[in-house]
Amino acid sequence: SPASSLSPKHEEYSYRNENELAEINWDELRFGLVPTDCMYVMKSSQDGEFTHGELRNFDNIKLNPSSGVLNYGQGLYEGLKASRKREEGGLLLFRVEENAMRMKMGADRMFMPSPSLDQFIHAVKLTVLANKRWVPPHGKGSLYVRPLLIGSGPILGLAPSPEYMFLVYASPVGNYFKEGLAPINLLVADKTHRAMPGGTGGVKTICNYAPVLKAQMQAKSKGFSDVLFLDAVNNKYLEEASSCNIFIVKGNVISTPATNGTILPGITRKSIIEIASDLGYQVEERLVPVEELSDADEVFCTGTAVVVAPVASISYNDKRYTFKTGKETVSKRLYNTLTAIQMGLVQDNKGWTLEI
Numbered sequence: 001s002p003a004s005s006l007s008p009k010h011e012e013y014s015y016r017n018e019n020e021l022a023e024i025n026w027d028e029l030r031f032g033l034v035p036t037d038c039m040y041v042m043k044s045s046q047d048g049e050f051t052h053g054e055l056r057n058f059d060n061i062k063l064n065p066s067s068g069v070l071n072y073g074q075g076l077y078e079g080l081k082a083s084r085k086r087e088e089g090g091l092l093l094f095r096v097e098e099n100a101m102r103m104k105m106g107a108d109r110m111f112m113p114s115p116s117l118d119q120f121i122h123a124v125k126l127t128v129l130a131n132k133r134w135v136p137p138h139g140k141g142s143l144y145v146r147p148l149l150i151g152s153g154p155i156l157g158l159a160p161s162p163e164y165m166f167l168v169y170a171s172p173v174g175n176y177f178k179e180g181l182a183p184i185n186l187l188v189a190d191k192t193h194r195a196m197p198g199g200t201g202g203v204k205t206i207c208n209y210a211p212v213l214k215a216q217m218q219a220k221s222k223g224f225s226d227v228l229f230l231d232a233v234n235n236k237y238l239e240e241a242s243s244c245n246i247f248i249v250k251g252n253v254i255s256t257p258a259t260n261g262t263i264l265p266g267i268t269r270k271s272i273i274e275i276a277s278d279l280g281y282q283v284e285e286r287l288v289p290v291e292e293l294s295d296a297d298e299v300f301c302t303g304t305a306v307v308v309a310p311v312a313s314i315s316y317n318d319k320r321y322t323f324k325t326g327k328e329t330v331s332k333r334l335y336n337t338l339t340a341i342q343m344g345l346v347q348d349n350k351g352w353t354l355e356i
């Protein structure tokens with residue numbers, strides 16, 4: 001029937017691509033959308049319960065022009081990765097329950113109902129398995145999974161949407177920055193702020209991202225990789241870059257801005273804090289004044305998309321601070337330790353990966 005051709009059964013998706021790989025050049029993967037086979041869609045009913053989730057062919061979605069997300073930005077997104085293990089070919093999801101919990105927290109802030117943790121994890125698993133042939137070969141990249149929660153129902157006056165849609169799609173990705181794994185250069189934004197106390201900087205709402213585009217594009221037009229934001233109250237403390245968290249290294253001490261509501265509580269950030277502590281570094285979550293850049297040994301950024309990106313320089317007020325990069329760095333050590341867990345190269349003693 002037409003209905004079943006639009007939404008084939010889950011099993012059909014899960015087994016159809018079991019052992020084949022999509023025919024693309026895996027060596028040229030960047031961080032850009034490569035459309036895959038399917039996406040997962042689930043809507044909430046009037047009482048806020050999500051039901052009847054299903055896999056569908058990856059395609060455009062229909063939205064009412066007066067939907068809450070299009071008019072008032074009622075929306076959240078998440079990001080996580082699936083990697084292919086070396087030998088067995090199994091797939092590993094990294095800390096998916098953390099994403100599920102973060103979406104719940106964000107949904108509360110944006111006054112939306114959210115799928116349960118089990119529904120979220122189930123939807124991600126189904127989407128990844130159904131797109132298995134798009135998970136890059138071991139070492140060539142990963143499948144980036146993008147869950148979305150949006151106000152899909154019509155609303156004209158400012159109020160919560162009467163209906164919500166939870167969507168999961170995926171794309172194979174390589175390195176986030178055009179520099180690849182090479183060190184990046186950041187520019188401190190002197191006139192724009194990303195978040196303010198009481199705002200939404202600490203949740204992954206779609207509303208946090210478009211407002212940074214102008215500063216990001218200005219920085220890119222001057223040759224920088226990304227822009228780094230300072231706090232909105234004092235214009236003095238480091239917050240984060242437009243797409244990732246930031247850490248500075250001085251001797252054995254690794255510092256990162258504390259999550260106080262204006263900083264995105266990154267899952268890679270949290271993982272790196274734990275890994276660095278395990279490796280014997282002293283990790284401090286605190287206010288980090290921008291002046292500390294002047295005597296930092298190293299700086300690096302973390303995020304699901306960027307992983308651990310070494311920072312070669314940060315420009316601020318006509319000064320350019322430079323930092324140690326290369327093989328013998330703390331950031332390289334942390335990158336290696338994290339990615340070994342994500343790719344299943346070492347035993348995961350932390351229970352961070354879920355094999356599917």
Ligand code: COI
Binds near residue numbers: 079243305
């Ligand atoms: C991620 O790292 O997953 C993000 O959500 C950042 C995004 C700008 C790609």
